[in-house]
Amino acid sequence: MSAIQSAEADTLERVRDLPPSAKLVAKVLEYEDTLTQSEIADETLLPARTVRYALTRLEDEGLVDSRFSFTDARKRLYSLDV
Numbered sequence: 001m002s003a004i005q006s007a008e009a010d011t012l013e014r015v016r017d018l019p020p021s022a023k024l025v026a027k028v029l030e031y032e033d034t035l036t037q038s039e040i041a042d043e044t045l046l047p048a049r050t051v052r053y054a055l056t057r058l059e060d061e062g063l064v065d066s067r068f069s070f071t072d073a074r075k076r077l078y079s080l081d082v
Contacts, residue, residue: 014061021046022054026063029080036075 015026021044028043029035035043041051055078058064062081069075 014063018057018061019054021050022057025051025054026058026080029064029078034077034079036069036077038075040078 015023018026024044024046025040028040032039032043037048037051037055040046040055041048044051046054055064055066059066064078065081066076066078069077
């Protein structure tokens with residue numbers, strides 16, 4: 001098994017026990033790369049509160065990186081950390 005396959009397997013294992021909303025957010029970030037919280041809500045059709053909860057769970061597992069947006073410091077950008 002290559003290092004990439006091992007990392008993917010580890011990520012899948014860590015996501016497996018998370019709530020469905022966190023799984024959906026992780027999948028969207030996998031395809032879209034980097035999004036703001038409102039963009040994630042638009043993509044997933046989840047309420048903002050649910051997206052916040054999902055992001056918190058993913059951050060607790062070390063699966064998501066967040067950083068401030070250079071264009072608008074009030075916003076944070078989220079990306080999957082794989």
